[in-house]
Amino acid sequence: MQVFEYPPKQDWKELLKRPENDLSNLFDTVRDILNDIKNKGDSAAKAYSAKFDGYASDQLMVSTKETDEACLQVSSQLKEAIGVAKRNIEEFHKAQLSPEIRVETMPGVLCRQKSVAIEKVGLYIPGGTAPLFSTVLMLAVPALIAGCKEIVLCTPPNKEGKINPVILYTASLLGLKKIFKLGGVQAIGAMAYGTERIPKVHKIFGPGNSYVTAAKQLVSLKEVAIDMPAGPSEVQVLADESANPAFVASDLLSQAEHGTDSQVILVTDSEMLIPRVQNEINKQLALLTRKEIARKALENSRIILLKNTDEMIEITNAYAPEHLIISMRDHDEIADSIVNAGSVFLGNYTPESAGDYASGTNHTLPTHGYAKAYSGVNLDSYMKKISYQKITADGIKNIGPIIEEMAAAEQLEAHKNAVTIRLESLK
Numbered sequence: 370m371q372v373f374e375y376p377p378k379q380d381w382k383e384l385l386k387r388p389e390n391d392l393s394n395l396f397d398t399v400r401d402i403l404n405d406i407k408n409k410g411d412s413a414a415k416a417y418s419a420k421f422d423g424y425a426s427d428q429l430m431v432s433t434k435e436t437d438e439a440c441l442q443v444s445s446q447l448k449e450a451i452g453v454a455k456r457n458i459e460e461f462h463k464a465q466l467s468p469e470i471r472v473e474t475m476p477g478v479l480c481r482q483k484s485v486a487i488e489k490v491g492l493y494i495p496g497g498t499a500p501l502f503s504t505v506l507m508l509a510v511p512a513l514i515a516g517c518k519e520i521v522l523c524t525p526p527n528k529e530g531k532i533n534p535v536i537l538y539t540a541s542l543l544g545l546k547k548i549f550k551l552g553g554v555q556a557i558g559a560m561a562y563g564t565e566r567i568p569k570v571h572k573i574f575g576p577g578n579s580y581v582t583a584a585k586q587l588v589s590l591k592e593v594a595i596d597m598p599a600g601p602s603e604v605q606v607l608a609d610e611s612a613n614p615a616f617v618a619s620d621l622l623s624q625a626e627h628g629t630d631s632q633v634i635l636v637t638d639s640e641m642l643i644p645r646v647q648n649e650i651n652k653q654l655a656l657l658t659r660k661e662i663a664r665k666a667l668e669n670s671r672i673i674l675l676k677n678t679d680e681m682i683e684i685t686n687a688y689a690p691e692h693l694i695i696s697m698r699d700h701d702e703i704a705d706s707i708v709n710a711g712s713v714f715l716g717n718y719t720p721e722s723a724g725d726y727a728s729g730t731n732h733t734l735p736t737h738g739y740a741k742a743y744s745g746v747n748l749d750s751y752m753k754k755i756s757y758q759k760i761t762a763d764g765i766k767n768i769g770p771i772i773e774e775m776a777a778a779e780q781l782e783a784h785k786n787a788v789t790i791r792l793e794s795l796k
């Protein structure tokens with residue numbers, strides 16, 4: 370990881386750049402695949418599945434037999450761990466249910482707002498470099514709590530057409546039935562447009578690599594809503610001299626191992642901490658199975674030494690990390706000044722992987738600086754708000770003249786008349 374000591378503010382923007390695929394190329398490739406899926410449906414899905422995942426079969430839907438067999442392959446300890454994570458995620462997301470809002474804005478003018486579940490949702494579970502069964506919990510638990518009626522799940526198969534058994538176990542634990550062996554852009558296109566076998570949904574959720582993220586962004590221009598751009602994982606650690614170098618290194622590596630295009634950033638005001646963290650990274654990296662992936666991600670990554678806490682906060686809000694760990698003495702106070710981050714982890718005993726798996730918060734989070742404007746997945750992501758109003762005869766007498774005045778000023782006579790006609794009927 371490259372170290373930058375006291376970089377002047379005008380250099381921060383350059384320093385905080387994300388690793389880029391050639392974006393124009395990426396979007397062109399993705400657009401072509403999406404058009405094929407839109408025009409040719411399942412036959413194109415099969416062709417792209419063969420090309421990118423080495424699986425060419427007409428059998429796209431996972432059968433009950435396959436799920437039953439998969440469930441037998443999962444150890445009881447893992448089933449127990451998944452059970453605890455599920456309960457925590459349920460608890461945190463159930464607490465997000467919001468009551469209906471009812472306000473009488475003027476006498477006789479009653480306004481209501483109610484949350485209604487999105488009927489059909491599509492969940493994308495990444496499976497390219499690691500089978501993220503935890504993402505099944507993160508996406509399906511809130512969908513079920515919200516009350517979504519149709520839940521479609523797509524995830525890439527291996528060359529033999531098999532889905533990771535733990536993904537299937539988790540999906541079956543949650544009662545999901547429509548599981549398709551399809552990954553990448555072809556899965557996003559299939560859920561956006563619908564194919565002969567894959568139902569079209571209203572909103573697509575889930576993280577993925579740059580291809581998946583670009584596909585979500587393109588289909589959201591016209592066909593469907595999406596949760597947010599949730600691309601290659603990132604973590605930023607804010608650390609002072611109270612941080613534990615081994616813990617900091619472990620957190621940086623935990624996101625670096627996701628993919629070669631992941632990015633991890635350490636920002637500190639402690640010069641002494643830097644070589645200690647570097648030593649720890651080298652020690653821990655050598656022990657990882659995914660060391661080559663993590664090593665590549667570290668090439669995209671940086672250590673930044675700054676003068677004080679104020680600068681550390683400023684650079685964090687400018688970067689808007691997906692995950693932010695604050696390993697500093699005053700972590701609670703510093704957290705109050707953070708306005709741009711997907712999810713924040715406080716103190717030395719809160720590893721980011723707690724949020725990835727089991728604490729209860731959602732791990733599907735905005736990357737690439739989108740945390741400036743987007744929230745991570747939460748219960749509201751699966752809901753629409755519908756507003757209602759009911760005006761009584763007395764109510765229209767109260768509010769009618771206001772509406773007439775405004776409609777006349779906008780020169781919209783018919784709008785005005787819809788009120789006048791009622792007021793006159795009451796004379």
Ligand SMILES: NC(=O)c1ccc[n+]([C@@H]2O[C@H](COP(=O)([O-])OP(=O)(O)OC[C@H]3O[C@@H](n4cnc5c(N)ncnc54)[C@H](O)[C@@H]3O)[C@@H](O)[C@H]2O)c1
Nearest residue numbers: 421495496497498525552553576577578601602627733734
């Ligand atoms: N932001 C978040 O909330 C979050 C959460 C979990 C994981 N992630 C990220 O999700 C990503 C998962 O990526 P992954 O690759 O392991 O799995 P993935 O399922 O996202 O991508 C695999 C698919 O990519 C497609 N693909 C691969 N190369 C292609 C090419 N050249 N052209 C077109 N399509 C191609 C294939 O169809 C394959 O099925 C990682 O980057 C990880 O960091 C993000």
Ligand SMILES: N[C@H](CO)Cc1c[nH]c[nH+]1
Nearest residue numbers: 501503504602603725732
């Ligand atoms: N850190 C990922 C989100 O960027 C989520 C995840 C799933 N499994 C492990 N990690």
Ligand SMILES: [Zn+2]
Nearest residue numbers: 602623624725
């Ligand atoms: Zn992770």
